[in-house]
Amino acid sequence: MMRSIMFLMTGLVVMGLAFWAYRENYRTQEVSRDIKSLQLEIAEARGALAILNAEWAYLNRPDRLRELAELNFDSLGLLPLTGAHYVRVDQLAWPSMPTIFDQIDNPVEVMGVIIEAQAIGGSE
Amino acid sequence: MIRTPLRPLARILSARDKGENPDRIERDNIRVRHEEMQGRARQRAEGRLLVLSVFFLVAFSAVGLRMGSISVSVPQEPRSGGVGDNILAQRADITDRNGNILATNIATYSLYAHPQQMIDPVGAAIRLAEIFPELDGEQLNRHFTGARKFVWVRQKLSPEQRQAVHEIGEPGLLFGPREMRLYPNGALAAHVMGGASFGREGVNSAEVIGVAGVENTFDEMLRDPINNGAPLALSLDMTVQAVAEEVLSGGMQLMNAKGAAGVLMDVHTGEVISLVSLPDFDPNERPHVLTEGDQADSPLFNRAVQGVYELGSTYKLFALAQAMDEGLINPDTMIDTQGPLKWGRFSIRDFHNYGPQLSATEVLVKSSNIGTARIAQMIGAERQKEFLASLGLTVPTPVEMLEASGSRPLLPPNWSELSTMTISYGHGISASPMHLAAAYASVVNGGTRIVPTLLRQDAPQNGPRVVSEEVSRISRDMLRQVVTRGTASFGEVEGYEVGGKTGSADKPRPQGGYYDDKVISTFASIFPASDPQYVLIVTLDEPSIEGLGETRRTAGWTAVPVAAELTRRVAPLLGLRPQIETLPLTAVTLTSN
Numbered sequence: 001m002m003r004s005i006m007f008l009m010t011g012l013v014v015m016g017l018a019f020w021a022y023r024e025n026y027r028t029q030e031v032s033r034d035i036k037s038l039q040l041e042i043a044e045a046r047g048a049l050a051i052l053n054a055e056w057a058y059l060n061r062p063d064r065l066r067e068l069a070e071l072n073f074d075s076l077g078l079l080p081l082t083g084a085h086y087v088r089v090d091q092l093a094w095p096s097m098p099t100i101f102d103q104i105d106n107p108v109e110v111m112g113v114i115i116e117a118q119a120i121g122g123s124e
Numbered sequence: 125m126i127r128t129p130l131r132p133l134a135r136i137l138s139a140r141d142k143g144e145n146p147d148r149i150e151r152d153n154i155r156v157r158h159e160e161m162q163g164r165a166r167q168r169a170e171g172r173l174l175v176l177s178v179f180f181l182v183a184f185s186a187v188g189l190r191m192g193s194i195s196v197s198v199p200q201e202p203r204s205g206g207v208g209d210n211i212l213a214q215r216a217d218i219t220d221r222n223g224n225i226l227a228t229n230i231a232t233y234s235l236y237a238h239p240q241q242m243i244d245p246v247g248a249a250i251r252l253a254e255i256f257p258e259l260d261g262e263q264l265n266r267h268f269t270g271a272r273k274f275v276w277v278r279q280k281l282s283p284e285q286r287q288a289v290h291e292i293g294e295p296g297l298l299f300g301p302r303e304m305r306l307y308p309n310g311a312l313a314a315h316v317m318g319g320a321s322f323g324r325e326g327v328n329s330a331e332v333i334g335v336a337g338v339e340n341t342f343d344e345m346l347r348d349p350i351n352n353g354a355p356l357a358l359s360l361d362m363t364v365q366a367v368a369e370e371v372l373s374g375g376m377q378l379m380n381a382k383g384a385a386g387v388l389m390d391v392h393t394g395e396v397i398s399l400v401s402l403p404d405f406d407p408n409e410r411p412h413v414l415t416e417g418d419q420a421d422s423p424l425f426n427r428a429v430q431g432v433y434e435l436g437s438t439y440k441l442f443a444l445a446q447a448m449d450e451g452l453i454n455p456d457t458m459i460d461t462q463g464p465l466k467w468g469r470f471s472i473r474d475f476h477n478y479g480p481q482l483s484a485t486e487v488l489v490k491s492s493n494i495g496t497a498r499i500a501q502m503i504g505a506e507r508q509k510e511f512l513a514s515l516g517l518t519v520p521t522p523v524e525m526l527e528a529s530g531s532r533p534l535l536p537p538n539w540s541e542l543s544t545m546t547i548s549y550g551h552g553i554s555a556s557p558m559h560l561a562a563a564y565a566s567v568v569n570g571g572t573r574i575v576p577t578l579l580r581q582d583a584p585q586n587g588p589r590v591v592s593e594e595v596s597r598i599s600r601d602m603l604r605q606v607v608t609r610g611t612a613s614f615g616e617v618e619g620y621e622v623g624g625k626t627g628s629a630d631k632p633r634p635q636g637g638y639y640d641d642k643v644i645s646t647f648a649s650i651f652p653a654s655d656p657q658y659v660l661i662v663t664l665d666e667p668s669i670e671g672l673g674e675t676r677r678t679a680g681w682t683a684v685p686v687a688a689e690l691t692r693r694v695a696p697l698l699g700l701r702p703q704i705e706t707l708p709l710t711a712v713t714l715t716s717n
Contacts, residue, residue: 047231053217057225057308062366080367080693083619083702 130154214303215332216346217355218317218339220362221395221580225355227317227339227407229332230306233286233299235277236327239268242296252277252297255288268296279322279330280304300327305339307407313365315401315426316358316525316578319410335410336424338578340526357580359395364388367693368398375686376402376664383665384686385427387561388694391569391656392584394562394577396523397698401427427663430527432534432554435663436627436679437611438564438648439550440496443503444488445567445599446511449591452502455485455598459495467542472497475678488602489610491626493549500548505539508547514573514590515563517555523576531556550627557661560648564659568603568623568650571596604653615649615684617691619702623656624649624687626679631666642666645679647687651695652703660694662687 069078130153136146218227239245245268253261256278267275280302281289289297305320318337322330332347334340342356368386376384386400405411405423414422420431447453458481465472474492487495500508512518518535521528534554536543546552558576565574566587573587591599603623607615611626627646630638646663650656667682668675676682696702 050228051230053225054228054230054306054308057228058306060224061309062312062362063310066366066370081696082692083617083696085696086619086701 128153128157130157214329214347215305215320216351216353218346219355219357220360220365221357221397222361223355223357224362225308226313226358226360226362227305227307227320229303232302232304233281234279234302234325234330235281235286235289236298236300237268237275237277238273238296238298239270239275240273240296242268242294244294245269245296248292248294248297251292251294252289255285276325279325298327300329302330303332305332309362309366310408311404311406312362312369313360313399314404314407315428315527316360316399317407318526319407321410336527337407337525341524358578359390359393359397359580360399360578361397361697364694364697365398365400367697368400368690369402369404371690371693372400372662372686373402375662375689376667379664379667379669379682379686381664381667381682382421383427385431385557385661385663385665386690387428387557387659387661389561389565389574389576389659389661391565391574391650391659393581394565394574394585395581396558396561396576396578397658398694399428399558399578401425401429401431426525426527427665428557428661429521429523429525430531430556431663432531432556433644433646433663434551434554434629434632435557435560435646435648436550436629436644437491437493437496438560438625438627438646439548439553440488440491441567441599441603441625441648442512442515442517442563443496443500443508443548444484444602445591445595446503446508447499448484448598449595450503450507453484453499455483455602457484458482459484459487459492459498461487461492461495461498463494465494465497465545467545470542472545485602485605488625489605491606491611496548497545500544501541503544503548505541505544508544509539511590512547512553514588515566516573516575517553517559517563521556521558521562521576523558524578528558531558533559550629557646557663560646561659561661564648564650564661566590568596568600568656568659600650600653600656603650607649607653611678611680612647612649612684614680615647615688615691617651617688617695620691620695620700621652621654621703622649622688622691623651623653624660624684626684628678628680641668641677643677645677645683647679647683649687649691651691652700657700658695658698660687660691662690 069076072078130150131146132149132153135149139146139149215229217225217229219225237248242248246265249261249264249268252264253259259277264275264277277297281299286299289299302322307314307317307319316337318334318339320332320334320339323333324331334343334346338356338358339346345351346356368388372384372386375381384400384402386398387396388398389396403423411423413419413424419425420427425431444453448455453459460480461474461478461482462480463472463474463477472493474494476490478486478490478492478495482490482492482495484495484499486492487499503511509518516522518533520530520532533556536547536552543552562574562576566572567590570593571589571591572585573590574585575587600623603625604621605623606612606625607622612624615622615624625648627648628643629646630640631642631644632638644663644665645667646661649660649662651658651660662683664679664683664686668677669681670676671681
């Protein structure tokens with residue numbers, strides 16, 4: 001009795017493994033087909049990238065950029081970089097702060113604005 | 125199972141009655157039983173043998189079938205293993221120091237013909253000659269109608285040309301994929317790049333091999349699959365190179381020179397930032413080698429590396445630096461400059477008469493040949509030779525270009541005392557501008573030997589010591605004075621403290637002697653002089669310019685202004701901040717009365 005159960009179980013296990021191996025086989029084949037197409041895609045993308053890089057380099061060649069800078073001088077005003085373009089930090093002008101006199105455009109307001117400004121200044 | 129008794133009572137009793145031995149009956153029964161058992165065992169064994177033989181048969185036939193199938197099938201690479209990384213690029217890119225592409229590949233097609241498959245060979249030849257004006261229609265016709273089975277028509281096609289060939293509709297015209305070397309910047313750094321051409325050619329692919337420049341030197345490396353297409357980073361800076369070419373070509377025209385060369389080198393790493401030789405060429409369409417005339421006039425000739433010239437007074441620095449390093453003189457030592465200095469039949473003159481004596485500094489600042497010759501006499505031939513060798517001025521430069529290995533400096537066959545004197549001011553010895561750049565870098569960078577290189581470096585070279593730190597400092601100071609109050613006064617660039625030495629050497633005639641009206645004028649400069657970062661060599665071939673009512677050919681009038689303009693443009697690009705002179709604050713004077 002025990003023996004036949006063992007035989008049955010073994011048979012089932014063998015069939016199960018055979019089924020599993022069959023499925024794995026087909027899955028592997030599918031994956032390798034995928035990889036192949038992906039590799040083709042990668043190769044194509046690399047090819048395209050190489051072309052684009054070459055094109056980028058070609059469009060950015062110094063001769064062309066120089067000509068473009070000269071052609072568009074009116075709108076861009078690009079000049080060769082020289083030492084005069086370097087300045088020290090203390091040579092930079094500070095951005096101008098608005099003063100209360102910039103806000104006054106109507107003489108009638110003058111009094112009020114100045115008083116207001118004094119009030120703000122006083123509160124600080 | 126029915127068990128047969130071995131001694132059945134009935135038979136025993138009857139046997140006893142008959143007086144027979146009842147044991148015989150027992151033995152008889154045992155024998156029968158054994159026979160039955162044997163029969164069963166044999167049957168079982170035979171069954172097992174059968175199963176086993178079937179199993180072996182199946183196993184062996186499976187192995188046999190597999191072997192058969194392997195032996196008849198076409199071998200195949202395992203597909204999933206190894207990602208096809210560089211299916212396309214068989215040759216790595218070349219970039220500048222910042223990664224800008226200087227050379228790359230693009231896919232294109234070659235055109236070949238199978239005349240036996242052609243329908244209208246004559247018409248195809250005519251149409252092809254229309255598409256490609258440089259092809260000879262007659263010759264194509266002969267090839268297509270002759271006995272040949274295979275004809276190369278063209279190595280490279282543009283997409284438009286390929287379409288035009290498609291439109292002929294001739295089945296005998298076939299395309300093969302090709303990888304083509306492309307230099308997207310055209311003539312930029314043409315001499316460094318060199319160029320590439322096809323090596324062994326097949327229908328489906330062709331080898332791309334470098335024919336000159338770095339393409340040739342690093343041919344193996346660029347094609348080595350082990351590098352996995354990693355680009356080759358050169359020391360050149362594309363922007364600086366473009367500006368240098370622009371300025372030098374303008375300067376060359378302005379100075380009516382027939383050629384120009386420029387070398388810009390980092391004094392600490394030996395990296396060549398820019399290498400210009402004019403006239404140049406487009407490496408995409410590399411011109412043919414000249415079949416007649418002087419190869420030095422060909423645009424292919426690299427004046428900066430291949431051209432060995434007498435570089436004139438630029439050599440004076442070496443004589444002074446060596447004499448100071450050996451303790452023979454100091455910057456204030458008075459040198460006898462009474463001229464002309466006669467030596468046998470030969471007499472050495474100065475451009476002007478500088479009086480009886482000059483200090484060593486003045487000898488360099490005023491560029492006195494006589495003074496330098498006197499200093500060289502103190503040094504002597506042997507040690508001068510050693511010193512120039514230690515600067516690399518006696519052997520070809522090791523810069524990584526095919527052309528460099530062939531540019532051996534011309535040395536006097538017999539290094540006599542007269543040779544020593546003329547060599548001290550750069551006559552009787554020839555070297556390339558690249559040699560001079562490396563030698564100047566070695567002297568001014570603190571005194572350690574610099575070997576020029578075209579590959580990007582990350583660290584200073586720290587080569588063997590050539591001159592002491594102190595001599596290097598004094599040399600820089602002297603070079604600075606040449607610009608502030610000497611022969612290179614046009615070389616001043618505001619904010620960049622240029623120092624340098626001019627050199628003008630008459631060109632030698634091919635038949636011997638020197639031309640009176642043809643010079644090579646050179647300016648070897650360093651900037652900023654107080655802490656040099658770069659050395660710039662500018663050489664003009666046969667310049668002449670009208671200045672102050674006379675024809676000027678000396679470097680001070682020709683090479684120096686060009687070099688100054690170049691420095692003005694290039695130094696900011698190299699990230700050098702100009703030294704803005706600060707006005708001294710209004711001094712407070714303590715007075716008491």
